[in-house]
Amino acid sequence: MNRKRGAYMNSEWNENQWILHSLKDDLLVTDEKGIIVRIHEGTGNIYDVKAEKLLGKSVYELEKQGLFTPIVTPIVLETKKKITLVQTTKQGKQVLVTGIPVKDEKGEIKRIVSYSHDVTELMEMKTYLDAMEGEMQRVKSELMLLRNQNLSTEGIVCNSEKMQQVLRTAVHVSNVDVNILLLGQSGVGKTHLAKLIHNKSTRSKGPFIEVNCGAIPDHLFEAELFGYEAGAFTGASKNGKVGLVELADGGTLFLDEVGELSPAHQVKILKLIQEKQFYSVGGRKPKTVDFRLIAATNKDLEKAVAEKEFREDLYFRLSVVPITIPSLNERPEDIFPLLTHFAEQFEKKYNRKRTFDNAVIHALLAHEWKGNVRELINVIEHAVVVSSQTLITMEHLPHSLHRKKRIQDVEEHGKMKLNDALNELEKEILVKAKKQYKTTTEIGEALGISQPSVVRKLKKHSVF
Structure with a gap:
């Protein structure tokens, strides 16, 4: 047996073999039976044995002895193509092995040439990175949970990105004493958001005074808003009355339904905002107030x-920072968390433990919430109050929800059975969630189910 340039072989190397061998210092060659016929000392070093001791040995026997596993030779013989795999050595090293078939003129495999690299450190690094990625995902989830808990302290519950962006904006501007205009359909939660902004602001210890501009009769508007002096008009209190604006001093003045202001009252509100001064009814001296203004409306003020x-100058004064709250139909991911949240509230309020039937949950998810969160709250309270049993079923829902438009469409077009309709609805919700969230963990958090359930349901509906 000769040794040249670290190579062990049964015969002398020719020039081609020298060239080939110089390219890789970890070569191992077997015949078609798995017998090692050539090996380099570098390969022996990888497996922590002397290379010459492996010559003439069967790779099948070496695998049984635990020197390395799996072996590449039988796979190359079976597939007749180049194969790469990761071996584990007796010492626990990770080795990347590539096996290449060498065929004769008849196309029969006569040799299997393999070369290997010790990738233990790379594999350990990969394991470490995988662990770090998992840890980062866990921390991210915890931060998201903490943020949601923080943003939910005012009774605002949300999982949807649209609503979370609204909350982030609201919290961001809360400490800036700037006028804010809240826009959105009736019942989306404008009052709740106004209170959140107030409570997160530097004025949180001051009063939060709400004025419903659409509920105060025109002839009483000034007296309610600005107050009046003793004997200012017939029927006035002899002691006079402090107006809502003065009560807001040091805090927040919330003008709800501001789009309902009459032209005359718009002028007075504009003057109040500009000067932060007003005259009470019957008063002769101006009063100065310091308040933060938040306004809200479900009207299109630009239109x-x-x-x-609506006065353009007043609009610009009100809408320094406009925030539009999406309707509940625009954020269906929030329906189930809201359902759970308010159900728990009413259970405590009425001392009744209640659970919702699956058909009820699907009906609520499918309903077109024209009244938004306010309508959802009313439906939940109604169901908790009228149910005489623990399980809330469809019969406990208001009549308007019994035959929802979406189920009517299913019945009219396909005579679809309830289970089929629910499956279609479940698939639709999953498709929407898959588009919005990047991972199955995030989808599970949004829909209020476990991550394995998400994976199982995605497979069930072939949502990829």
Whole structure:
């Protein structure tokens, strides 16, 4: 047996073999029976044995002895193509092995040439990175949970990105004493958001005074808003009355339904905002107030301005920072968390333990919530109150929800059975969630189910 340049072989190397061997210092060659016929000392070093001791040995026997596993030779013989795999050595090293078939003129495999690299450190690094990625995902989830808990302290519950962005904006501007205009359909939670902004602001210890501009009769508007002096008009209190604006001093003045202001009252509100001064009814001296202004409306004020129904200068004063709250139909991911949240509230309020039937849950998820969160709250309270048993079923829902438009469409077009309809609805919700969230963990958190359930349901509906 000769040794040249660290190579062990049964015969002398020719020039081609020298060249080939110089390219890789970890070569191992077997015949078609798995007998090692050539090996380099570098390969022996990888397996922590002397290379010459492996010559003439069967790779099958070496695997049985635990020197390395799995072996590449039988796989190359079976597939007749180049194969790469990761071996584990007796010492626990991770070795990347590539086996290449060498065929004769008849196409029969006569040799299997393999070369290997010790990738133990790379594999350990990969394991470490995988662990770090998992840890980062866990921390991210915990931070998201803490943030949601923090943002839910005012009764605002949300999982959808749209609503979370609204909350982030609201919290961000809360400490800046700037006028804010809350926009959105009736019942989306404008009052709740206004209170959150107040409570997160530097004025949180001051009063939060809400004025419903659409509920105060025109002839009482000034007296309610600005107060009045003793004997200011017939029927007035002899002691006079402090107005809502003065009560807001040092805190927040919330003008709800501001789009309902009459043209005359718009002028007075504009003057109040500009000067932070006002005259009470019957008063002769101006009063100065310090308040933070938040306004809200479900009207399209830009359209009202264009149609000369709302003063443009007042609109610009109100909407320094406009925040639009999406409707509940725009954020269906929030329906189930809201359902759970308010159900728990009413269970405590009425001392009744209640659970919702699956059909009820699906009906609530499918309903078109024209009244938004306010309508959802009413439906939940109704169901908790009227049910005489622990399980809330469809019969406990208001009549308007018994035959929802979506189920009517299913019945009219396909005569679909309830289970089929629910499956279609479940698939639709999963498809929407898959588009919005990056991982199955995030989808599970949004829908209120476990991550394995998400994976199982995605497979069930072939949502990839």
